[in-house]
Amino acid sequence: MRLKAKLLNIESGGTLIIVLNPKVMKELDLEPADRVRVMSEKKYAVAITDVSSAVDETEIGIFDEVKALLDVETGQPITIIPEEQPVTITSIKKKLDGIKLSEDELFELVTDIVDNRLTKAEIASFVTAVYIRGMELDETEHLTRAMAETGQMLKLGVKPVVDLHSIGGVPNNRTTMIVIPIIASAGLYIPKTASRAITDPAGTADTMEVLAPVSLGLDDIKEIVLQHHGCIVWGGSLNIAPADDLIIEIEHPLQLDPTAMLLASILAKKYAVGATDLLLEIPFGPGTKATKARANELEKKFVALGGRLGINVEVVKTDGSQPVGKGVGPILEARDVLQVLENSKDAPADLRARSLYFAGLLLEIGKKAKQGSGLKMATEILKSGKALTKFKEIIKAQGGDPELNSIDLHPGKYDETIYAEKSGTIQGIDDDSIKKIGRHLGAPYNKGAGIYLWNKVGDKVKEGEKLFTIYAESGRKLSEGLAFAETNNPFRIKT
Amino acid sequence: MRLKAKLLNIESGGTLIIVLNPKVMKELDLEPADRVRVMSEKKYAVAITDVSSAVDETEIGIFDEVKALLDVETGQPITIIPEEQPVTITSIKKKLDGIKLSEDELFELVTDIVDNRLTKAEIASFVTAVYIRGMELDETEHLTRAMAETGQMLKLGVKPVVDLHSIGGVPNNRTTMIVIPIIASAGLYIPKTASRAITDPAGTADTMEVLAPVSLGLDDIKEIVLQHHGCIVWGGSLNIAPADDLIIEIEHPLQLDPTAMLLASILAKKYAVGATDLLLEIPFGPGTKATKARANELEKKFVALGGRLGINVEVVKTDGSQPVGKGVGPILEARDVLQVLENSKDAPADLRARSLYFAGLLLEIGKKAKQGSGLKMATEILKSGKALTKFKEIIKAQGGDPELNSIDLHPGKYDETIYAEKSGTIQGIDDDSIKKIGRHLGAPYNKGAGIYLWNKVGDKVKEGEKLFTIYAESGRKLSEGLAFAETNNPFRIKT
Numbered sequence: 005m006r007l008k009a010k011l012l013n014i015e016s017g018g019t020l021i022i023v024l025n026p027k028v029m030k031e032l033d034l035e036p037a038d039r040v041r042v043m044s045e046k047k048y049a050v051a052i053t054d055v056s057s058a059v060d061e062t063e064i065g066i067f068d069e070v071k072a073l074l075d076v077e078t079g080q081p082i083t084i085i086p087e088e089q090p091v092t093i094t095s096i097k098k099k100l101d102g103i104k105l106s107e108d109e110l111f112e113l114v115t116d117i118v119d120n121r122l123t124k125a126e127i128a129s130f131v132t133a134v135y136i137r138g139m140e141l142d143e144t145e146h147l148t149r150a151m152a153e154t155g156q157m158l159k160l161g162v163k164p165v166v167d168l169h170s171i172g173g174v175p176n177n178r179t180t181m182i183v184i185p186i187i188a189s190a191g192l193y194i195p196k197t198a199s200r201a202i203t204d205p206a207g208t209a210d211t212m213e214v215l216a217p218v219s220l221g222l223d224d225i226k227e228i229v230l231q232h233h234g235c236i237v238w239g240g241s242l243n244i245a246p247a248d249d250l251i252i253e254i255e256h257p258l259q260l261d262p263t264a265m266l267l268a269s270i271l272a273k274k275y276a277v278g279a280t281d282l283l284l285e286i287p288f289g290p291g292t293k294a295t296k297a298r299a300n301e302l303e304k305k306f307v308a309l310g311g312r313l314g315i316n317v318e319v320v321k322t323d324g325s326q327p328v329g330k331g332v333g334p335i336l337e338a339r340d341v342l343q344v345l346e347n348s349k350d351a352p353a354d355l356r357a358r359s360l361y362f363a364g365l366l367l368e369i370g371k372k373a374k375q376g377s378g379l380k381m382a383t384e385i386l387k388s389g390k391a392l393t394k395f396k397e398i399i400k401a402q403g404g405d406p407e408l409n410s411i412d413l414h415p416g417k418y419d420e421t422i423y424a425e426k427s428g429t430i431q432g433i434d435d436d437s438i439k440k441i442g443r444h445l446g447a448p449y450n451k452g453a454g455i456y457l458w459n460k461v462g463d464k465v466k467e468g469e470k471l472f473t474i475y476a477e478s479g480r481k482l483s484e485g486l487a488f489a490e491t492n493n494p495f496r497i498k499t
Numbered sequence: 500m501r502l503k504a505k506l507l508n509i510e511s512g513g514t515l516i517i518v519l520n521p522k523v524m525k526e527l528d529l530e531p532a533d534r535v536r537v538m539s540e541k542k543y544a545v546a547i548t549d550v551s552s553a554v555d556e557t558e559i560g561i562f563d564e565v566k567a568l569l570d571v572e573t574g575q576p577i578t579i580i581p582e583e584q585p586v587t588i589t590s591i592k593k594k595l596d597g598i599k600l601s602e603d604e605l606f607e608l609v610t611d612i613v614d615n616r617l618t619k620a621e622i623a624s625f626v627t628a629v630y631i632r633g634m635e636l637d638e639t640e641h642l643t644r645a646m647a648e649t650g651q652m653l654k655l656g657v658k659p660v661v662d663l664h665s666i667g668g669v670p671n672n673r674t675t676m677i678v679i680p681i682i683a684s685a686g687l688y689i690p691k692t693a694s695r696a697i698t699d700p701a702g703t704a705d706t707m708e709v710l711a712p713v714s715l716g717l718d719d720i721k722e723i724v725l726q727h728h729g730c731i732v733w734g735g736s737l738n739i740a741p742a743d744d745l746i747i748e749i750e751h752p753l754q755l756d757p758t759a760m761l762l763a764s765i766l767a768k769k770y771a772v773g774a775t776d777l778l779l780e781i782p783f784g785p786g787t788k789a790t791k792a793r794a795n796e797l798e799k800k801f802v803a804l805g806g807r808l809g810i811n812v813e814v815v816k817t818d819g820s821q822p823v824g825k826g827v828g829p830i831l832e833a834r835d836v837l838q839v840l841e842n843s844k845d846a847p848a849d850l851r852a853r854s855l856y857f858a859g860l861l862l863e864i865g866k867k868a869k870q871g872s873g874l875k876m877a878t879e880i881l882k883s884g885k886a887l888t889k890f891k892e893i894i895k896a897q898g899g900d901p902e903l904n905s906i907d908l909h910p911g912k913y914d915e916t917i918y919a920e921k922s923g924t925i926q927g928i929d930d931d932s933i934k935k936i937g938r939h940l941g942a943p944y945n946k947g948a949g950i951y952l953w954n955k956v957g958d959k960v961k962e963g964e965k966l967f968t969i970y971a972e973s974g975r976k977l978s979e980g981l982a983f984a985e986t987n988n989p990f991r992i993k994t
Binding site: 033056089102131257259 | 595631
């Protein structure tokens with residue numbers, strides 16, 4: 005059936021929705037929430053139908069997400085046909101029954117996820133089945149390749165291409181922004197696609213965005229990396245392993261993270277950018293996603309899967325028991341990063357040390373430094389100012405202001421400081437409380453919101469001494485963060 | 500936050516959707532597709548947020564389903580607060596890990612499903628986990644009670660209350676509409692809540708609707724059953740075991756039917772209408788949902804669960820290998836039913852025999868007839884015309900026209916007949932093809948659409964003799980049905 009587009013200017017948050025008149029629904033034997041194939045002159049999408057008599061019989065109401073995919077304007081012709089149920093439902097059913105899926109079945113399943121032919125409930129059933137039944141290495145490999153190949157691939161045409169990744173869990177793990185310029189200075193290619201925060205006060209992409217645009221196209225990235233050896237961009241604006249974003253959207257509220265999906269999620273993205281060598285950080289301990297045993301199990305599996313994909317994976321297991329650096333929140337974390345690169349005396353020592361350690365390992369993995377001499381080389385590059393120069397080069401190439409220094413970065417103007425109620429030694433800083441305080445303050449949406457830690461684990465403090473300062477961009481957010489911080493003080497002090 | 504309602508006149512097909520301005524979203528730290536609690540003066544609901552600048556900062560856009568629940572008009576005040584993630588996610592996770600759920604956990608989980616606090620993806624994960632992990636009898640009992648108790652309950656205050664149910668799979672299984680008036684004539688209470696077709700050309704509720712309204716309230720049903728002993732209404736218009744509808748909506752596209760869910764789904768509805776005795780038909784064989792072994796397994800489980808709930812369940816396993824009756828589709832099936840009740844010579848013998856058989860069993864179960872004499876009693880009630888009189892009484896009580904006879908019922912005016920291409924004996928009539936032809940013709944939405952079977956399994960036919968006639972309400976639907984019927988002829992003839 006041929007209808008005229010009517011843009012509704014409504015965003016669903018991802019789900020592709022179109023709206024039809026009740027008579028059109030009846031004519032096509034459709035029920036609300038049924039799926040239809042929607043075609044503009046050149047593109048198509050599979051969307052879910054809502055019903056409204058506010059859309060007339062000649063029209064089709066279009067939500068923002070469908071407009072973006074079909075690239076249509078009000079009045080343009082749209083053809084719709086009811087969508088048959090996808091055959092890959094059978095593959096999902098097989099996995100439920102504990103049967104191994106073939107390469108073809110997994111490729112078709114992932115294609116259906118990317119093309120929006122499966123509902124969220126159907127994807128959830130698949131993810132749940134993988135969680136309970138598990139996947140063999142074979143299946144995980146095919147899932148990973150399918151996830152990469154159903155999206156865009158970055159083809160740099162150079163080797164080696166190194167990358168680093170942390171499976172996350174520690175606030176302000178902004179080592180990446182320091183490692184990239186060191187590695188790039190040494191002449192290795194490192195095209196870093198980073199993520200935004202989901203539950204944290206800032207992700208690497210949120211922090212980099214304080215200094216430069218991070219939503220770049222694949223062609224721009226290719227040009228920047230070939231010229232400057234590195235970049236730090238937001239992976240979400242690219243169409244790299246798009247199935248992964250849809251799967252994560254399902255897993256996240258269920259706090260479900262089947263091992264096979266975790267492996268595929270990370271390595272599909274590395275495979276898609278053409279990485280040959282990967283340094284993978286697995287933090288473990290309280291406040292992180294992993295125990296030590298789990299970290300060891302993951303290491304084995306990542307190395308094995310990497311082998312199948314032609315990616316040399318080296319794992320470094322780190323203690324994730326307290327935040328790294330002194331700032332938490334986009335601007336405060338960006339300031340920490342710049343201080344390290346500027347060799348400022350205010351630079352957080354733990355962030356500097358950890359970054360140099362990773363950079364050293366990567367220099368060895370990428371064969372720029374001999375075994376055991378990577379740290380020394382990384383330290384020289386940082387001290388010489390070459391890393392800062394390279395970082396500014398990358399900032400400029402991404403469209404940011406390379407003149408910005410750490411002293412130019414100021415957090416939100418509303419602040420409040422929390423003081424020690426007793427003297428003693430800081431035994432622990434609870435990551436989870438830190439994250440939640442940061443969110444209450446408005447981070448990462450408000451770039452200036454965040455927490456500055458005056459002291460770290462092991463420091464001795466006296467009663468009345470500063471523990472941390474919270475920053476917000478509005479008085480209301482400050483009150484919210486303060487109320488939460490007062491009842492959930494992240495600092496444990498032992499007298 | 501307090502906003503003004505703005506009715507959008509859009510129906511989502513079940514999902515509760517509200518629309519907020521981007522500034523309101525930011526203010527509340529919401530992302531599209533996040534959940535919010537929406538409160539009118541007296542009622543509340545949990546809805547999913549869409550985003551649109553077409554809704555201003557003082558307004559909240561309201562989809563039809565939310566309007567129905569909150570009972571609001573444009574301009575009325577609505578308070579919204581972001582919804583925390585439900586704690587029952589933990590119970591879902593437990594089931595995924597194979598841990599048995601307690602009575603309280605199941606009650607809270609079902610309550611969250613009914614209150615829309617869980618997404619479809621979350622419910623799908625739970626259903627998948629139950630499919631893979633199974634449920635013990637204890638858990639199934641608690642699930643069933645929770646499903647009944649989170650909805651409306653019919654309290655007739657009389658005993659025994661009998662009921663009959665078929666787990667479905669055979670087109671035109673319209674025995675129910677004949678059994679009810681026979682049983683009610685004998686003085687037993689039988690409040691039948693029937694379903695509409697999902698994949699069939701007609702459900703009992705669709706067929707009854709040809710003769711009388713089926714969307715009645717619980718108070719009307721109580722009054723009708725206490726006065727006339729029986730009713731045939733659509734269960735979907737009542738709020739009986741509402742969690743079941745939401746679960747079925749998830750299961751259906753996945754063709755997923757975990758045994759525990761099947762048991763709970765059926766017995767929750769019987770428990771909610773206060774049934775004390777249930778005759779359960781389990782058809783088995785090709786074209787149905789069950790093999791004979793599966794039918795035996797189900798029998799045991801239904802009887803055990805019924806025992807826990809105080810419902811005496813008697814199972815009758817039937818051969819579901821061909822349609823029952825001659826008509827398929829709402830009007831054609833209603834005509835079959837009336838012909839049987841009118842003792843017409845045109846009445847389909849198989850439908851009459853099967854109905855009497857079931858009615859006889861129910862009379863024995865309800866202690867109105869001695870063991871072995873139920874069939875005789877049922878036959879007498881039918882032959883005497885008492886069943887017809889009772890049926891017209893029920894039709895009138897539900898608001899239909901009791902003067903309507905079988906000769907007044909005419910299928911769609913567009914028709915086409917398919918003839919035998921060779922002489923021989925009919926070996927089989929494929930249920931699945933019959934269903935699909937019926938749907939292509941427009942049934943059940945077009946009441947006059949359907950198929951009339953001139954011959955049944957075992958009949959001898961000559962080349963050129965009529966096999967079946969298809970009916971539609973439009974020429975286009977007729978062509979669609981014909982095209983499908985010609986390539987998928989349901990009749991197998993052996994020469």
